Amino acid sequence: KKKTKKSGLLFAKSKKFHANGVNHNIRFFEPYPFVTRSAKGKFLQDVDGNKYIDYWMGHWSLILGHAHPAVSNQVKKQLPSCWMHGTVNEMTVSFSEIIQKAVPVAEKIRYVSSGTEATMYAVRIARAFTGKKIIAKIDGGWHGYATDLLKSVNWPFDQQESKGVADDLHVVSMPYNDLQKSLNILNSVKDDLAGVIIEPVLGGGGCIPATKEYLAGIQEFVHKNNALFLLDEIVTGFRFSFGCLYKMMGLDPDIVTLGKIVGGGFPIGVICGKDKIMDITDTSSHTKMDRSYIGGGTFSANPITMTAGRAMLSHLKKNSGSLYDKIGALGERARKELTQVFDGKVVTTGKGSLFMTHFLSNDISEIKSAQDASRCNAKMLQKYHFDMIAKDGIFFLPGKLGAFSAVHSQSDVKDLICASERFAATI
Numbered sequence: 001k002k003k004t005k006k007s008g009l010l011f012a013k014s015k016k017f018h019a020n021g022v023n024h025n026i027r028f029f030e031p032y033p034f035v036t037r038s039a040k041g042k043f044l045q046d047v048d049g050n051k052y053i054d055y056w057m058g059h060w061s062l063i064l065g066h067a068h069p070a071v072s073n074q075v076k077k078q079l080p081s082c083w084m085h086g087t088v089n090e091m092t093v094s095f096s097e098i099i100q101k102a103v104p105v106a107e108k109i110r111y112v113s114s115g116t117e118a119t120m121y122a123v124r125i126a127r128a129f130t131g132k133k134i135i136a137k138i139d140g141g142w143h144g145y146a147t148d149l150l151k152s153v154n155w156p157f158d159q160q161e162s163k164g165v166a167d168d169l170h171v172v173s174m175p176y177n178d179l180q181k182s183l184n185i186l187n188s189v190k191d192d193l194a195g196v197i198i199e200p201v202l203g204g205g206g207c208i209p210a211t212k213e214y215l216a217g218i219q220e221f222v223h224k225n226n227a228l229f230l231l232d233e234i235v236t237g238f239r240f241s242f243g244c245l246y247k248m249m250g251l252d253p254d255i256v257t258l259g260k261i262v263g264g265g266f267p268i269g270v271i272c273g274k275d276k277i278m279d280i281t282d283t284s285s286h287t288k289m290d291r292s293y294i295g296g297g298t299f300s301a302n303p304i305t306m307t308a309g310r311a312m313l314s315h316l317k318k319n320s321g322s323l324y325d326k327i328g329a330l331g332e333r334a335r336k337e338l339t340q341v342f343d344g345k346v347v348t349t350g351k352g353s354l355f356m357t358h359f360l361s362n363d364i365s366e367i368k369s370a371q372d373a374s375r376c377n378a379k380m381l382q383k384y385h386f387d388m389i390a391k392d393g394i395f396f397l398p399g400k401l402g403a404f405s406a407v408h409s410q411s412d413v414k415d416l417i418c419a420s421e422r423f424a425a426t427i
């Protein structure tokens with residue numbers, strides 16, 4: 001608290017204006033979050049002048065780090081020609097050309113301004129296209145805050161997530177990586193199953209990769225039963241390679257949602273789908289009665305987001321070989337060495353540049369689902385992360401997974417390990 005006096009005062013003021021002082025629930029942590037003044041490269045700087053090596057990286061959207069010139073130069077160039085047109089623009093077309101090449105399922109694309117909108121629309125398309133109602137999701141799966149999918153996100157999964165959402169009786173939930181149990185659930189609703197929505201690496205639910213066998217098994221069932229396989233790659237898209245994880249895993253989704261990285265740090269959501277499915281959203285060839293309405297959003301495909309996204313993907317494409325190898329190696333080293341540092345007290349999960357530390361409790365020894373993750377010692381994780389913020393100038397959003405970006409280096413892993421060693425000695 002001594003180091004963050006100005007933050008303390010400003011946050012107290014923020015509480016006067018905003019419920020709990022924040023505008024995204026997870027940005028609050030005890031006793032109060034520091035208030036950021038600026039960010040550059042791997043650092044966040046707060047209003048008291050403290051610097052933090054950032055592993056939160058803008059909700060994992062900033063794979064090049066903060067304020068990367070590859071993006072900012074293009075955005076600066078665009079600003080004089082205006083940041084908002086509200087009409088069709090050129091940069092959207094060239095941006096989509098890049099996405100379509102890298103993500104073959106994107107035979108047709110629609111842009112929105114958040115991941116939440118993208119998944120909300122994906123679900124709507126699945127229901128419209130199949131004429132069925134039920135959507136299956138994963139226990140602990142986070143697809144944003146739209147009413148349809150704000151279900152079975154946090155433990156205990158069978159409790160409602162919020163007051164004020166009319167209970168969606170048309171959403172069922174399945175345990176991640178448990179194919180048999182999941183198929184049983186799907187089988188019980190198969191006649192009215194419109195689609196399944198899954199993150200190939202559970203993000204908010206604990207940084208847990210799905211096995212190929214699990215995803216392929218679900219996909220097979222879904223396709224056999226004339227439903228749609230929706231992959232939410234908002235976290236995983238362009239995170240492990242130049243493109244999507246589904247391609248690396250040999251999957252065949254019908255719709256893929258993207259967000260975060262592809263916006264270059266500006267607000268974005270993307271619905272990518274096969275032509276025959278996305279056709280139902282075409283308002284010229286469909287009447288109100290037989291279309292799926294998905295095209296709204298004042299800021300959809302605005303020139304700044306499109307320019308930033310195009311700059312981000314162009315840069316990633318040019319540097320993809322070395323960049324993904326580098327950040328993947330940092331992630332692998334962090335997972336391995338953190339496990340050693342905590343000497344059997346933790347399990348680390350993740351893939352490539354994404355990693356998370358789980359403090360074991362309740363006889364848990366393996367983390368394969370959000371259920372396993374929620375039975376770990378979340379308080380200890382918060383304490384560990386907070387300790388590093390206060391003493392080491394290392395920032396993880398307390399309780400959340402960390403992400404390496406192109407601006408991190410082996411010496412950052414070393415510092416992270418040293419800080420973790422110090423914390424491990426206190427528990």
Ligand code: PMP
Nearest residue numbers: 114115116142143144203234235
């Ligand atoms: N899907 C996934 C997998 C996510 O991780 C998130 C955001 N963390 C969303 C959807 C929602 O995206 P947004 O916050 O942009 O609405």
